[in-house]
Amino acid sequence: MTRTRPARRGRPRGTSTRELELIALRLFTEQGFHETTIEQIAAAAGVSTRTFFRYFDAKASVLWHTFDNEVEAIRSALASAPDDLPLMDAVRHAVLAANHYRAADVPELRMRMNLVATVPEIAASATVRYDAWERAISEFVGRRVGQPPDALFPHAVGRATLAACRAAYERWAARADADLSVYLDAALRALAGGFSEPLPEPGAGAERTANGSATGTP
Amino acid sequence: MTRTRPARRGRPRGTSTRELELIALRLFTEQGFHETTIEQIAAAAGVSTRTFFRYFDAKASVLWHTFDNEVEAIRSALASAPDDLPLMDAVRHAVLAANHYRAADVPELRMRMNLVATVPEIAASATVRYDAWERAISEFVGRRVGQPPDALFPHAVGRATLAACRAAYERWAARADADLSVYLDAALRALAGGFSEPLPEPGAGAERTANGSATGTP
DNA sequence: GCCTTTTCGGCATGCTGTGACAAATATAGG
DNA sequence: CCTATATTTGTCACAGCATGCCGAAAAGGC
DSSP: OOTTOOOOSSOOOSSOHHHHHHHHHHHHHHHOTTTOOHHHHHHHHTSOHHHHHHHOSSGGGGGOTTHHHHHHHHHHHHHTOOTTSOHHHHHHHHHHHHTOOOGGGHHHHHHHHHHHHHOHHHHHHHHHHHHHHHHHHHHHHHHHHTSOTTSHHHHHHHHHHHHHHHHHHHHHHHHOOSOHHHHHHHHHHHHHTTTOSOOOOTTSSSOOOGGGOOOOOO | OOTTOOOOSSOOOSOOHHHHHHHHHHHHHHHOSTTOOHHHHHHHHTSOHHHHHHHOSSGGGGGOTTHHHHHHHHHHHHHTOOTTSOHHHHHHHHHHHHTOOOGGGHHHHHHHHHHHHHOHHHHHHHHHHHHHHHHHHHHHHHHHHTSOTTSHHHHHHHHHHHHHHHHHHHHHHHHOOSOHHHHHHHHHHHHHTTTOSOOOOTTSSSOOOGGGOOOOOO
């Protein structure tokens, strides 16, 4: 972290990953992903296209800047899970703890999710990030059951957990009539129950939370 | 299907999707995905690069020609599932029924899986195909529980089922010491059990099947 | 003022993917 | 045989993405 040292040595940066991220998010939403060129994003930030690729390795990568934080949050939540807590309960608690968003961040989160759900190329770019997410789960499960993280059981748990969460994310993004936490909790409980009994759709009888803010359970 | 009418009207095709698929699979394996240009694939098939894009819409799409068949197989297997069969049992049976490969096809299947597991760009291109696979499950689950396919529960089941199968695919491709069916069955049973009890790694005590052929349960 | 460090811009380049249009090659029919 | 029609192919042009290379710009340290 060089955050605490604003007095560096050389030429100062012309922009930041965050600024490029916001500009790209706005342009993608306004005029579409394919219709937005990197030249436009760079020009809006006041830099050249060559500089854009010094901040991100690909066009779609500009949207995944925030995602890594969530993976780290899950990792640390799992590391401090008590040993007597059942496996899938620990996973569910960790995921929920890592998905507490402040209400002010929700609109941006929704814009990002809409793009992921809408543009196939962006959805494709997600696979690499998802691997890291799944691996955080798999490594925890591997430690618990005494198997390598890439053995069948830990691997399957990691993949399936993310799968359930993605279903919750997308359903929440499409409806936005309840907290994100409610959807995540429901999907993960259904998963832990082996999908043996059908789940009633959340938000049907629940109280409506304004604009789908996801500030966690009250 | 114009398969039964070899006497069409205009200029005959210079190649076929199948031929391009095999050439691409060989070149990708021999010299890598990024190191192989579309010009090379097209030249090996005796056509121009422009023609390649008349057969496939993208470079990575050339590997997913076979995949659609599996989706259709799952669909039909689910359509004929008896109503009294428990939900996840029906899903598991359908997936297993759709994954009976002839021993002669296994090497090609393994080459493809290795590429998917190795090259990020190919893995990314899978997302669109996976959506169709998941949807086949979600629509069946939706019919069963009386919800739309994109409701939370059917959606989560579809996603999670594919996730478990992908873990089984990859673990099988990495080890190849047992039938693919064994891995799929184990992963899907663990999923249906809510991952409540850790699964012993398949193939450890099982008899070895020659070259990991996947001809189904004997 | 000069040196070092860091970032930026410009240029050239290769590959992917698409649109437009003419040429090639088959059948159908007079 | 010759013409009309249908279908596929090849060529060309072009935009965009992504990368390597190199010199220039802009800061601090001495």
